[in-house]
Amino acid sequence: MAPMGIRLSPLGVAVFCLLGLGVLYHLYSGFLAGRFALFVLGGDRGGGPDAPGSRADGGTVDLRELLAVSVLAAVRGGEEVKRVRESNALNEKAKGKTREGAEEKMTSGDVLSNRKMFYLLKTAFPNVQINTEEHVDAADQEVILWDHNIPEDILREITKPKEVPAESVTVWIDPLDATQEYTEDLRKYVTTMVCVAVNGKPVLGVIHKPFSAYTAWAMVDGGSNVKARTSYNEKTPRIIVSRSHSGTVKQVALQTFGNQTTIIPAGGAGYKVLSLLDVPDENQEKADIYIHVTYIKKWDICAGNALLKALGGHMTTLNGEEISYTGSDGNEGGLLASINMNHQALVKKLPELEKTSHK
Ligand SMILES: Nc1ncnc2c1ncn2[C@@H]1O[C@H](COP(=O)(O)O)[C@@H](OP(=O)(O)O)[C@H]1O
Ligand SMILES: [Mg+2]
Known part of the structure; x- marks a missing residue:
């Protein structure tokens, strides 16, 4: 019996329960998907196109959602890049030499940004191939959940989802572009980037400037938050x-x-x-x-x-x-x-x- 003479309508109770279940589903689907994604990830450590287990079969992915996660990944990676630079604990290492003999550097900024960006994308989209500049340490996995929120500016420009087969997608992550300049404290050159190619064609691009808090994104045949300038000098460029x-x-x-x-x-x-x-x-x-x-x-x-x-x-x-x-x-x-x-x-x-x- 309801207390104080309040009568509960069975329909109201049913609607209330359904709403509650909906909220629970929303909260836990991301979490469970994340756990499952990492379980499926198994041996995938990124670090190159041939990383084992990096391509699972089947399903489609929505490019608009992938864009939202790519923007988030670039921003989160950028936070690591900025934090490491501001702490002055770059922990700079040489990872090899270019063909021309220049030293290729790697810093904690590269590594920590790579980890954030890779796991955010891999947890949200476990079935797509992800190629990253830096090696992802298997012993250092992280579950980073996407809250399924698509930012307003993306929804405004791209009004419909765009599904493509998961196996047609290749994601490219650059966790810290201009590492050389980063070590020289030339901050304006530094970006974090995510790209999505479909059947090898570049379709989504995100370039984020962590020290200017600026992000440019675009989807081919979709929309963008940036445009070309009004004029270019073709004669003496x-x-x-x-x-x-x-x-x-x-x-x-x-x-x-x-x-x-x-x-x-x-x-x-x-x-x-x-x-x-x-x-x-x-x-x-x-x-x-x-x-x-x-x-x-x-x-x-x-x-x-x-x-x-x-x-x-x-x-x-x-x-x-x-x-x-x-x-x-x-x-x-x-x-x-x-x-x-x-x-x-x-x-x-x-x-x-x-x-x-x-x-
Ligand atoms: N000859 C080369 N070999 C390997 N990487 C190169 C390269 N030339 C340019 N790059 C990489 O391309 C990016 C842009 O180069 P630049 O600043 O010289 O224009 C840098 O990436 P990272 O900073 O992500 O390593 C740099 O390392
Ligand atoms: Mg780069």
């Missing part, structure tokens, strides 16, 4: 190039566009792509073309490629070929990136010798 892996890029740029050309040396592939866009950050230089001539890894370039493509721009090899973001993790053919320009005309202008020497 400002060309942005690497400051620490430059190779012969300055000679190539001057040979192609003349001695009057302005060359902007800068760190980070993410930073250089943002320099071609309309980015509201006073620490962001602006350029018209991005050229890179040495070998580069796909996690460095995929997010920028997706962003440019979504906004009508191009990122190709120096030969003008599209880059496939599946399989091997390296890009051999150099890089030419532009937006609102005649990209094919730029390809034609580049010296033949340079294009063939990177094939």
Whole structure:
């Protein structure tokens, strides 16, 4: 009997119970999915396209949800990057040398950001292939749950879910782009990036600047929170190039566009792509073309490629070929990136010798 003479309607009780069950389901589905995801993960440690057990069969994934998690991962990774830099405990190590003999560095910022970004994405999307720049330590697993919230700006731009087969997806994570500059405390160049390719084509791109709290995201044929600038200088372009892996890029740029050309040396592939866009950050230089001539890894370039493509721009090899973001993790053919320009005309202008020497 109900106390104090209050009569409980059976229908009301049923609705109340259903609501309660709904809330419980919402709270626990993410948690259980997370536990299950890590169980399924088993031996998957990331660290490269051939990591064992990294591709499970079946199912679809919603690209809009994947974008939401990618943005969250880039931001969470960025928090680690910032925290480590501000604590001055970089714990810098050499992890090898590039083909040109430059030292490849790794810091606690790279490792901790990688861990956050990888586990957030892997827990939310256990069935997709994830390739990350750094090795993920199996003994150091973390359950990081996504709360299933899609940010307002994404919902506004992308009004419908977009399902694709899980096995067609490759995610590329760069937990700290411009590590060299990070060690030199040149903070403006540093970004965290996530890219999603579908059947090798770049479709989602996220570039986050942890020290400016700025995030650019875009989905090809979907929407974006960033756009191209209104004008670009095609005749005497400002060309942005690497400051620490430059190779012969300055000679190539001057040979192609003349001695009057302005060359902007800068760190980070993410930073250089943002320099071609309309980015509201006073620490962001602006350029018209991005050229890179040495070998580069796909996690460095995929997010920028997706962003440019979504906004009508191009990122190709120096030969003008599209880059496939599946399989091997390296890009051999150099890089030419532009937006609102005649990209094919730029390809034609580049010296033949340079294009063939990177094939
Ligand atoms: N020749 C090369 N070999 C290996 N990685 C290269 C490279 N040239 C550029 N990169 C990587 O591409 C990113 C952008 O390079 P740059 O700042 O020189 O333009 C950096 O990534 P990370 O900082 O994520 O390692 C850098 O290490
Ligand atoms: Mg990088």
